[in-house]
Amino acid sequence: MPGLLRGMARVAVVSGTATAVSNRTSRRQSQRWAAQDQQAYQQEAAPPPAAAPAPEASGESRIDQLKELGELKSQGVLNDAEFEAEKARILG
Numbered sequence: 001m002p003g004l005l006r007g008m009a010r011v012a013v014v015s016g017t018a019t020a021v022s023n024r025t026s027r028r029q030s031q032r033w034a035a036q037d038q039q040a041y042q043q044e045a046a047p048p049p050a051a052a053p054a055p056e057a058s059g060e061s062r063i064d065q066l067k068e069l070g071e072l073k074s075q076g077v078l079n080d081a082e083f084e085a086e087k088a089r090i091l092g
Helices: 002-045 062-074 080-091
Strands: none
Touching: 062 080
């Protein structure tokens, strides 16, 4: 009978240790995943960096570009949608 009790005690100690290690590993892994999720959320929530304004072509001012754009529209080279898109790009 003493051998049986000793065997049962050994099984209890081993299974208790295994359970404690398993729980600790599970908690540590869930904390790592939570930290990764938080970091990914913060990266997604950060606004994208502002784009630098495009340099003006050949030193023309915006007014000159808009005048030229208006002339192209009056000549029929540009339709209304193209005119508005280019105007928004210039003023952008």
